[in-house]
Every structure is written in structure tokens, then in C-alpha cells.
Amino acid sequence: MEAQTATPQADCECGVHPSIFYLLATLLLTSCSTAMLCAAIMTDHWEHVVWDRAALTALANASNTPLQWLLDEKVAKIEDTTNRKGGGGTFLVPMNGGIWTMCVSLEEEEASILSRVGFPSQPTCTNYLADSDYDEPRADWQHRMQNLSISCALVCLIVLGSAALVGAFGVCKHQISAVLITGVMYLLAGLFAMFTLMIIHFKRVQRVSTRGSSAGDDTGDGVVGPRPPALPLLSAREFSTSWSLELGWGGVVLATTTSLLWIMLSKIMRYNPISAMLL
Template sequence: MGASPLIILIVNAGVFGIFASLLIVISASVDSWQKYSFNEGTLKDINDSNPNVDIINVSDHLFYKVTETKASKTSNATKVYYVYPTYSGIWRLCDYLTNEERELTSKKETGLTSNKCFVFVKDYDDNPAIFSKEAMQIARLQNSAASCYLVVLIDLIAAGVIGMIGIFRKQVASCMVTGVLYCMAALFGVFGLSMFHTKNYYEKYECYAMELLPQSVCPAREVTIEWAIPLAWVGVIFCALASVLWWIVARALRVILAKTML
């Protein structure tokens, strides 16, 4: 004798919900959302073709010193930048530098910390004297995306607890609320990912960055989407499917309970 359709439906709803939660928790807990690097060949071309820019590789970690000279009528102004690969997740921006290399970057002047990672929620200060206009826009989008994912994680925890209560107590209202919570998780997941993709657009095509970045090296900058972004999108899809399944479970329980009362 096979399992009843209701049992199969409840198991599927639970599996979809657990799988969605697992995917989103994994994607939110890693720093593999974006990777920022610089093309060595393009940097060499910029160095050879632009007499006002001097680019020197000062280590084996693609760590470059960029000296940019701007001529004026009265004098020449020289400014030094350090460019290097970084990577980010939903919560923070980190680099690959050694401690010695990190001390050279003068991160306090750029608004970043002297630590390996810059935590957006904790370390960012909405102060135009510290951050450029572009960096402030990037940080605001990042913090908005992180806020959406906090809501997503809270919804998933609440959905798991309320869903178990609904199944064990055969509560129709609890199952309906579980469906709503998964729907909200999917919705806020889309909001968060949309903000992150908007940020990625500005970083990739407008050369926005949290650190000070000379415009002369923008053609060499590469912004890459990492594996956690597709994983987060799959998690959003499974949240939407789990929402539908939980609403179907609630409807089925309502029909069964109505029949038993007759």
C-alpha cells in the first residue's frame, strides 16, 4: 500500500523548503559573490601608451603601484594609488594582500579598514569626507541588499518553525502562514539580488569602487560574478516553489478537516 497523496505533498513541501533554505544560507555565508581583478596585459598597454601614468608591479599578488601625473599651468600634481584584486560577498569586501602589502595601501585615507575585510554594515560611515560619491552609492546598494537578505533569513527560520507546528498540529492557518513566509523570502531575495546586480553594473561598466581607483586603469579592471550568485537565484526559485506547495498543503488540510467534521 503506497503513501497517501497528502503525505507525499507534505514531504515535497518540506523538502523544497529545506533545500531553498540550505541554498540561501550557503550563498549568504560565503564571500564568493564577486571578484575584482586587473588584466596584466591591459595594464601594460596603459603603462606604455599613457606618459602620465606609471604602473609598477610591486609583488607577486598582482599588487600594482600606480603613479598618475596631472599637468596644470603652474605645476604638475602627482598622486599615488595602489590597485589589487579583491573579492566580496553580501556582507563584506576582502583582499588577497599580505600584511606588509596592506600597510602600503593607506586604507584609512580611502575609508577602508586596515584589516583583510571591510564589513559594509559595521565599517561603512556615510561621510562624504571619507568616501567618494561612487563608493557611497556602492555601499548603500550593498547594505540594502544585505538588509533584504537579513529579512530572507528571518523568514526562512520562521517558516521552518511554523511549518513544523502546522504539520504536527494539523493547523491550516500555520501552513498558510508558512507559504506566505516562503513567498516573502523569495520576494526579498529578488529585491536583494536586483540591488546586487545594479551594484555590479556600476562597478563593471562605470568603474565604481569602494577603494580609490584611478580612471586610467579602469579599462584593465575586471568584475566577475562568482558561483554564489547563481546559487542564490536557485534558492529564490525553490522558495517560490515551496510557497506554492505549502499553500496546496493548507488547502488539502482544510478539505480533509472539513470532511471529518461532517
Template sequence: MQPQNQAPVSNPNDTQTSTGGCCNIGPTPTPVIFLFVTLLMTTSATAMLCAAIMTDHWEHVTWDRTSLDKLANESSTHNLHWLLDGRVARLPIKKHGDRGGVFLVPMHGGIWTLCIDLTEHDMRLLGRVGFPHVAPCINYLAGTMENARGEEQRNDWQHRMQNLSISCSLVCLIILGSAALVGAFGVCQRQISAILVTGVMYLLAALFALFTLMIIHFKRQQGRPLLDSDFDGTVDGLVAVRGAAKAAQNLLGARVFTTSWSLDLGWGGVVLCSITSILWILLSKIMRYNPFSALMI
């Protein structure tokens, strides 16, 4: 006869199962957090790099008044007239009399644009003394850089560098757009290969953006003499009628070229794109060894 007060024998497997059931909280959310950080960094890098490329404040062109007055005094033919509180100088030309001539104005330029840094009101005031009717901005892609002979003035160093920077920036924009599509496909369809390709594409975008930045930085290393056929507004800092810009040839040494905030955005975009590339590559590794498909369903 068995004792009535004998306690039931517990099964060790039952204890382990119960303990495991209590401590099992599901898959770790780390992959999802990493995915969220990757997408956030991707959006920031893409927006910053696109904003840098599309804006037109990569460099500013100004005139050093002290140097300009000194150069003008060295030539007996130069008699500068300062306008708009010293922001604009007018170099009269004899055949134009008291109106017209060469106007030395501040400008700001981008990868494919060059804009006069004056308001419409300022340009109307200058029009009273013969300021030419020119477009506020010149687009290098619009074919406005052709002279009267129909020949492109892009054989010198600066225009070649301008063409290279335009090409690299366009390639960068194409890569960014393609990377966004490939990355969205990889995340939605859980395709590890597509996510890895996205990381490589962002690395290529950063590389071409770096090329653009370096070209913009070094394009001012060489120059060329002005020609009689120079078109209106195509010379940095000068606005004049056709053929008149050559009169200011010896004043170009007073120009000051400074980089501006678009270039800083470009450098920030390059850094963020490089970090984004690393994050996408790491994301492909995480998906390979620690799938988060269950967390996304």
C-alpha cells in the same frame, strides 16, 4: 417437512461487508509522502538561500593586465611594478619612495563584506614593500566606511545599492526564520491556516532574495570619482594609505568585475523557495480535503 440438504441462503450485505473488509487497507499514504517532500524541499531551499547570503563570493574583482599596462603607459607618471607572479601591481608614489604606494589586488565581495583575495603569506611578502596593515575583510555593517571627516561615503550609487542589498537580505533571513517556526507549528498542531501562511512567507522570502540579486547585478552601473579622503581598502581592488588611492583614478578602467558561485546559489535558492511556497499552499489544500491526522498519530 423441510428438505435436509437445502443450502443456507447467503446475505448480500454480508458479502459486501466481507469484501469491503478485505479490500480496506486504510487511508492513502499520499498526504504523508507529500508532507515529506515539502519538508525536504523546505530544508534545501532554506539552506541554499542562507548559504548564498552568508558567503562572500558574490563577485570577484580582478585586473586586466593588458589594459592596465596600456593605461599606465599613457601616463608618464605611472610606472607599475608587478608582484606575486603578476597577481598584484604596485603603483609607486614619489613621496613614498620604494615602499608603499597604491596596490592593485584581486578581491572578492559579498553582500556585506569585501575581502582581499590573497593569503596571509602573500600579504606578509607584500608587507616588505610597504603593503598597508589592513584587515583581510571589511564589513560594511561595522562602520568602517566612514572617512576622516566622520561623514559616510554612502551617497553614491554603489553604496546606496549596497545598503539596499543588505536590507533586503536581512529581511529575507528574518522571513526564513519566521517561516520555519510557523511551518513547524502548523505541522505539529495540524493548523491549516499556519501552513498556508508558511507558503506565503516563503514566497515573500523568494521575492526579497530576488531584489537582492537584482541590486547586486545592477550596482556596478554607475560609479564616482575617488576622493582624497578615501579610507584604507574601501575602494574595490585598491589598497592604499589614506588619500593615496586617487593616484590610480585613471587605472580603474582595467578592473574586471565577474559574478561568482554565491550568486548562483542565490538564484537556486529563489527557485527552490518559489517551489516550496507552492508546495506549502498545496499541502494546506490537501489537509483541508484529505486530512492525514490519523496517519501522524
């Protein structure tokens, strides 16, 4: 009889406590939220810059600007009438931008074809963090917004890296305070990521509200090559957000949920009498 009663007790002791599944779920969601935020920040598809062909043609005709379409009307070239060899000129190209980069949306083969008609061989991406002599005539509004988004994104990355170290220490060493701090740090990471997303979203708001006006967005986004002091075709540009922004919003939601899970994990480790089984 003693052997028969001991068997169910042994089976019960061998079972996995639900706290183990909670810890695993927390770690899994933490990895997903961290990966999504890092991927969103590091990718360069936060916004796309394209040219409205009809509006661009109308503006070119109105301002007597010689315009030539290339690559199946994907790229427009403003002819340099002073250069009879046909080289040089200003190119109006589609672009995709990140938090600190702006890249030309052309394949290598397309850029090679354009190089025959004077497309510059400079790097196709501009890095706003790099120390270079590149001086883009960005408007004060966009310049300030760009710097704010870069600062918030860098702070978010720093907080995510620190939270990973503190969280690993708290779980491995069973430090409840470290686990609680990890939850707060993920909340801060989500907050700074949300600031970055909002800044990127509203960075062009001044340009949208003044479409067609010379007081609008005066940045050089979408323009490659020598740019006239007052290019009358800039109002034909169209700015749109892309999948990196959506990925970032998903990361913010997961980071907020992750923060709550870490805070609840600290409560479980403090008040659960068998919380030591988590380790």
C-alpha cells in the same frame, strides 16, 4: 473465512498514505531552499574584482604612473616616489565581495610576502555592517545599491527564520492557517532574495556603461592603501559575478516551489478527510 478476509484489510490499514510522502517532500524541499538562500547570502563570492593587465599597463604608461607587478603579476603596486625606503604605496589587488563584505583575494602567505614591500597589515575584509571609522569613497550610486541589497538580504533572512518557526508550529499542531502563512512567507523570502540578486547584478551597470570615463564607478574596490583623489587606473578593473549569485537564483526557484507546496499542503489538510493521518 472471516480470518482470511480480515488479513487484506489489516494490510491496507498498515500502508503509508501518499500524503505522508507529500509532507516529507515538502519538508525536504523547504530545507534545501532555506539552506541555499542562507548560504548564498552569507557567502562572499557574489562578485569578483580583477585587473586587466594590458589595460592597466597602458593606462599607467599614459599617465606616467610608476607601476610594479608582484606575485607573478597577480598584484600591482603603484610606487610612492616620495618614499625612498620603498615602503607604503598603493596596491591594486583582486577582490571578492559579498552583500556586505569586500575581501582581498589573497592567501595568508601571499599577504605576508606583500607585507615586506609595504602591504598594510589591516584586516583583509571590509564589513559594511560593522561600526568602524573606515570611510570608503564609494560613489553615490553604488552606495545606495549596496544599502538596498543589504536591507533586502536581511529581510529575507528574517522571513526565512520566521517561516521555519511558523511552519513547524503548523505541522506539529495541525494548524492549517499557519501552514498557509508559511507558504506565503516563503514566497516573500523568494521575492526579497530576487530583489537582492537583481540589485547585485545591476549594481555596476553605471560603471559598465561608462567604461573608461572618469564619471564611472569611483569606488575603492580593488585598491588597498592610500588612494590618490583621482586614480587614473580604475577603468582597468573588471567586475564579474560569481557562484554565490548563481546559488541565490537556485534558492529563489526552490523557495517559489516550496511556497506552492506549502499552499497545496494546507489544501490537503483542509479537504482530505484523512488529513489527520499526516500527523
